Amino acid sequence: MSDRIRNYLAAHRFDEPVMVLDLNRVRDNYLAFAKALPDTRVFYAVKANPAPEVLSLLADLGSCFDIASVQELQMALAAGATPDRISFGNTIKKEADVARAYGLGIRLFAVDCVAEVEKIARAAPGSKVFCRVLCDGAGAEWPLSRKFGCEPQMAVDVLEHAHRLGLIAHGVSFHVGSQQRNPNMWNEALAMASKVFRDCADRGITLAMVNLGGGFPTKYLKAVPKVQAYGNAIFEALRRHFGNRIPETIIEPGRGMVGNAGIIQAEVVLVSKKREDDDVRWVYLDIGKFGGLAETMDESIRYAIKTPRDGAALEPCVLAGPTCDSMDVMYEKEPYMLPISLEIGDKVLIEGTGAYTTTYAAVAFNGFPPLRQIVI
Numbered sequence: 424m425s426d427r428i429r430n431y432l433a434a435h436r437f438d439e440p441v442m443v444l445d446l447n448r449v450r451d452n453y454l455a456f457a458k459a460l461p462d463t464r465v466f467y468a469v470k471a472n473p474a475p476e477v478l479s480l481l482a483d484l485g486s487c488f489d490i491a492s493v494q495e496l497q498m499a500l501a502a503g504a505t506p507d508r509i510s511f512g513n514t515i516k517k518e519a520d521v522a523r524a525y526g527l528g529i530r531l532f533a534v535d536c537v538a539e540v541e542k543i544a545r546a547a548p549g550s551k552v553f554c555r556v557l558c559d560g561a562g563a564e565w566p567l568s569r570k571f572g573c574e575p576q577m578a579v580d581v582l583e584h585a586h587r588l589g590l591i592a593h594g595v596s597f598h599v600g601s602q603q604r605n606p607n608m609w610n611e612a613l614a615m616a617s618k619v620f621r622d623c624a625d626r627g628i629t630l631a632m633v634n635l636g637g638g639f640p641t642k643y644l645k646a647v648p649k650v651q652a653y654g655n656a657i658f659e660a661l662r663r664h665f666g667n668r669i670p671e672t673i674i675e676p677g678r679g680m681v682g683n684a685g686i687i688q689a690e691v692v693l694v695s696k697k698r699e700d701d702d703v704r705w706v707y708l709d710i711g712k713f714g715g716l717a718e719t720m721d722e723s724i725r726y727a728i729k730t731p732r733d734g735a736a737l738e739p740c741v742l743a744g745p746t747c748d749s750m751d752v753m754y755e756k757e758p759y760m761l762p763i764s765l766e767i768g769d770k771v772l773i774e775g776t777g778a779y780t781t782t783y784a785a786v787a788f789n790g791f792p793p794l795r796q797i798v799i
Contacts, residue, residue: 424686425445425447425448427447428445432686432772437795440688440689440709440714440794440795441687442715442776442777442780442794442796442797443688443798444474444477444681444684444777444799445684445799446684446799448681448777449481449684450480450484452676452679452680452683453467453484455649456639456650456676456679456680458650459653459655460653460657460658460674463657463673463674464671464672464674465487466488466510466675467481467677467680468512468675468677469488469490469491469498469499470491470677470779470782471680472681472685472777472779472781473495473498474796474798475502477681477798478502479503482499482503482504483503486504487510487673488510489509489512490510490511490512491511492513492520493520496527496529500527506527506529507528510531510634510673511529511533512533512675514555515539516532518545521542522547525547529547530547530549530550530551531551531593532553533552533553533596533634534552534555535555535556535572535573535581537581540552540581540588541588543585544585544590548589548590550590551591551593552585552591552593553594553595553596553634554573554582554585554594554595554596555571555573555578555595555596555598555634556572556573556575556578556595556615556619557569557571557573557575557597558572558597558598558600558612558615560598560603562604562605563600563608564600564604564640572598575618575622576622579619579622579626582619582623583628592628592630593631593632594630594632594633594670594671595619595632595634596636597615597616597634597635598636598637598638598675599612601638602638602640602723602724603638603639603640604640606652606656607656607660608638609635609653610656610659610664613633613635613664613665614663616633617665620665630670632670632672632673634672634673635673635675636675637675637676637678637679638679639653639674639678639679641679641682641683643774643775644725644726657672678778678779682778683774683775683777685778686772686777687715687773687776687780687794688770688771688772688773689710689772690768690769690770690771691707691765691769692707692708692709692745692767693705693767694706694766695707702738702739703738703740703741703758704738704739704741704761705740705743706740706741706742706743706759706761707743707744707745708742708743708744709744710744710794711745711752712744712751712753713744713746713748713751713784713788713789714791714794715781715783715784715793716776716780718783719754722753722754722757725754725757726773726775726776727774728742729772729774730761730771730772731770731771732762732764732765732769733762735764738760738763739758739759739760740754741754742761743755745789746788746789746791748788748789780794781794
């Protein structure tokens, strides 16, 4: 936790969950990406945290933006990004939204099938398209397989179809899975991308760009490699598979850009047991899956939690949220070790929550308001 957040929380009292985000951390993260991959353009994944302050800072620093909807496009433009610095990276788009984006100046779109190519050919003629290929995301704590992308050989057909319809077959994209702690996972994906490049070349189509996706992690309970380790591994893989003809590359960090910049302060609402001789307690917080901690689904993301009683004896706890929904349980399969002395009313700090929390929070489930965010 940054000193700025610590001092801010010490000086302010909140009666509801709040996420405090330190812009200095975001700035440091952007500069680290720029240094680790100096020849790669950064397209911040707006969905991770679209706070206007975050978008404006990144726009000022020179970042580009990956958007998933027209609404995110409008946010990026309002923050100062120009259309040439924005990619419509969602492979699932209404044709009307493609047309709106095209009207606002967007000329770079993601696809993963022929039908999506045909939408763009009709609504955004002459645009650049890149085809997302399937990547299994092995080793990622939040895999992104199956829903997005197509088999590499199909990608060649999709890009050829785009070329025939007058679009610019620009390149290939993939995603090695969110919270990917293994920098070497880009190697296999780049081998796959290079084959798509070669197969397209055999059909007379020259691709120019590889979108390396996101996947760059933030630290939760487990240590993660430094950004420079990812930069080194990616550059080595590019040289291995593309030789001296390295294409244009872009990355789409989201979690890695803002995850470690935010801390959620929550409150213990209840501590109880289900039977007298139970050796596992239930600890209920005033925030849960529906309040912004959706990534605890299947216990995929295990956040570091600090309490005012750290250092005391620990015991296993089931951690749950406050709503009247039995699914609102964060950690049960693998109980969380918390101080035995933890009490109702204690404030706890959930670290690494700058990404995928405020945007996952329900608007008014059970009447609870969305997670409040304060940017400092």
